[in-house]
Amino acid sequence: MKLKTLEISGFKSFADKTKIEFMSGLTGIVGPNGSGKSNIIEAIRWVLGEQSAKDLRGTKMTDVIFAGSANRKPLNRAEVSITFDNADHYLKSDFSEVKVTRRLFRNGESGYLVNGQDCRLRDILELFMDTGLGRESFSIISQGRVEAIFNSKPEDRRSIIEEVAGVYKYKQNKDKAQKE
Ligand code: ATP
Numbered sequence: 568m569k570l571k572t573l574e575i576s577g578f579k580s581f582a583d584k585t586k587i588e589f590m591s592g593l594t595g596i597v598g599p600n601g602s603g604k605s606n607i608i609e610a611i612r613w614v615l616g617e618q619s620a621k622d623l624r625g626t627k628m629t630d631v632i633f634a635g636s637a638n639r640k641p642l643n644r645a646e647v648s649i650t651f652d653n654a655d656h657y658l659k660s661d662f663s664e665v666k667v668t669r670r671l672f673r674n675g676e677s678g679y680l681v682n683g684q685d686c687r688l689r690d691i692l693e694l695f696m697d698t699g700l701g702r703e704s705f706s707i708i709s710q711g712r713v714e715a716i717f718n719s720k721p722e723d724r725r726s727i728i729e730e731v732a733g734v735y736k737y738k739q740n741k742d743k744a745q746k747e
């Protein structure tokens with residue numbers, strides 16, 4: 568499974584439709600302060616089902632919609648699509664390419680699509696469950712979270728490493744079995 572493209576339109580500072588194609592290997596996003604680097608990461612979190620406006624640096628969810636600039640009017644809709652190469656069927660889908668879309672209108676109307684079909688948030692969460700990619704996973708670590716990890720107690724830091732390494736769930740099972 569591989570991240571192929573990200574399409575952003577009307578989301579935060581991305582008023583115009585912007586398509587980012589990810590090549591194989593490591594991708595770095597660089598740019599001056601305020602140019603939209605974090606907004607790109609937030610677009611990924613958002614399309615994967617982020618429900619917290621605060622974690623997207625807003626107060627209400629419609630704050631993610633392009634709010635206008637000196638020479639542009641605000642927009643009415645934010646839309647983000649993310650496409651994965653799923654030839655190995657790592658995501659539980661029959662499609663060899665999976666495209667997830669989320670949109671939100673200023674009147675609060677919203678929805679998700681998978682390969683063009685309407686679906687529920689639950690379907691999105693299920694699709695990414697146990698893939699290490701869900702909205703709560705460690706595959707996206709924000710600036711603030713890095714600091715929190717550095718400043719955490721050794722036990723807490725260890726459990727983070729265990730979770731990333733995939734041993735956390737086995738330890739939980741072991742603890743449960745010992746209590747029984
Ligand atoms: P830094 O290097 O400081 O971390 P960055 O490249 O990560 O910067 P972002 O935080 O992604 O920058 O972008 C911030 C910009 O996005 C600000 O100029 C802000 O006004 C703009 N922005 C955020 N939300 C919206 C919105 N809803 N509509 C229009 N612009 C927005």
Ligand code: MG
Nearest residue numbers: 601604605606
């Ligand atoms: Mg930033």
